[in-house]
Amino acid sequence: MKVKVHYRGQLKELEFEKQSVRAVDVLKALGLSSEYAFVVRGDEILDEKEIIKDGEELRVINAISGGLEYL
Amino acid sequence: MKRCYKCGQKAVVFLKHHRIAFCREHYIEWYLRRVEQTIKEFRMFGKEDKLLVAISGGKDSLSLWDALYRLSYSADGLYINLGIGEYSQKSLQACKNFADKRGLKLHVLDLQKEIATIPQIKEVEKRPACSFCGQLKRYYMNRFARMHGYTVIATGHNLDDESATLFSNVLSWNIEYLARQYPVLPESDGLVRKVKPLVKFTEKENALYAFLSGIDYVEEECPFAEGASSIEHKKILSQLEEKSPGTKLRFYMDFIRKFHALLGHKEVRLRPCSLCGEPTVSEVCSVCKLKEKTNLKTLSSLPNS
Structure with a gap:
């Protein structure tokens, strides 16, 4: 199944071999963890166990930002 | 389905390390209360203070400014235009939109007029961009605040920033830097007081607050931050957090409460x-x-x- 994901200003298409895909799988496919990222459907934040449907368009928010000047 | 611990409605946020779930309304309420508690715990400032919030256009600084505004503090914003192409243009626009929507005062300082843009400086400076960029931001923030009569500078440093900094400073046992790592840096000769009211919030908690409050912030990463060691340190700490929720908060707050005072205060x-x-x-x-x-x-x- 395929899922479209808006992520940091880009639209990515993710393809999954398995048919039962959950929000956490979308994060994993982008190399992210639910510790610092989450999936959004419309204006709803999805639980990591939420099932994703084929062809859905989602948004992923990655909260990690870097470039700290260590003090 | 998880339910909000306050009202029993469907929860939209679950905070593993606090073992608590909230609906949108009660998450915002919890966040604001925690900001206020942090300000009071570290005696950061009062309602009489004139605050200057360092704004980057990202989730942390805009969430901070929004929270201070909702908590009725007197807080203006300062955006330093670093001249990093499209990234800086988008960030400036996000800050302007945010300030206009709330009727807040935003100052803009153009680094090009003061010295040069970050990409121009990078051509002559060997240090990583984040290193001299941070130095320049601190310098101009302090100078601007002092010249315009602000008594406090507030920054959006979060728990991930602070725990990654602590981790790095412990790895190299940088005692001098460890001694300076505290949520409040008091005012001294020519230096305006600096405070970090978001030190108890993870980046995700700030992103959730921004999302649930309808704050349009810039999600893209600064192009110069790519490959920064701080990002790697944050990911390592997140792995620990995943296995043992609460690790980051404990690591940082126990350092502040139990260890920081032992380092002593060296008069500079x-x-x-x-x-x-x-x-x-x-x-x-x-x-x-x-x-x-x-x-x-x-x-x-x-x-x-």
Whole structure:
């Protein structure tokens, strides 16, 4: 199944071999963890166990930002 | 389905390390209360203070400004335009939109007019961009705040920033830096007080607050931050957090509560820079030295030089 994901200003298409895909799988496919990222459907934040449907368009928010000047 | 612990409605946020779930309304309420508690716990400032919030256009600084506004503090924003192409343009626009929507005062300081843009400085400076960029931001924030009568500078540093900094400083046992790592840096000769009211919030908690409050912030990463060691340190700490929720908060807050005082306070003698008058430990401050380097490069690239 395929899922479209808006992520940091880009639209990515993710393809999954398995048919039962959950929000956490979308994060994993982008190399992210639910510790610092989450999936959004419309204006709803999805639980990591939420099932994703084929062809859905989602948004992923990655909260990690870097470039700290260590003090 | 998880339910909000306050009202029993469907929860939209679950905070593993606090073992608590919230609906949108009660998450915002919890966040604001925790900001207020942090301000009071560390005696950061009061309602009479004139705050300058350092704004980048990202989730942390805009969430902070929004929270201070909702908590009725007197807080204006300062955006330093670093001149990093499209990234800086988008960030500035996000800050302007945010301020306009709430009727807040936003100051914009153009780094190009003061010294040069970050990409221009990168051509003459070997250090990582984040290192001199941070130095420049601190210098101009302090100078601007003092010149415009602000009594406190507030920044959006979060728990991930602080725990990654602590991790790095412990790895190298940098005692001097460890001693300076605290949510409040008091005012001293020429230096305005600096505070970090978001030190108890993870980046995700700030992103959730921004999302649930309808704050449009810039999600893209600064192009110069790519590959920064701080990001790697944050990911390592997140792995620990995943296995043992609460690790980051415990690591940082136990350092602040149990260890920081043991490091003692070493009085650093500051004097005015002989060129710009800003407080420094040496004859000429690091920003004036950087200015000189940048000017030399500009002169040497002129056709007749």
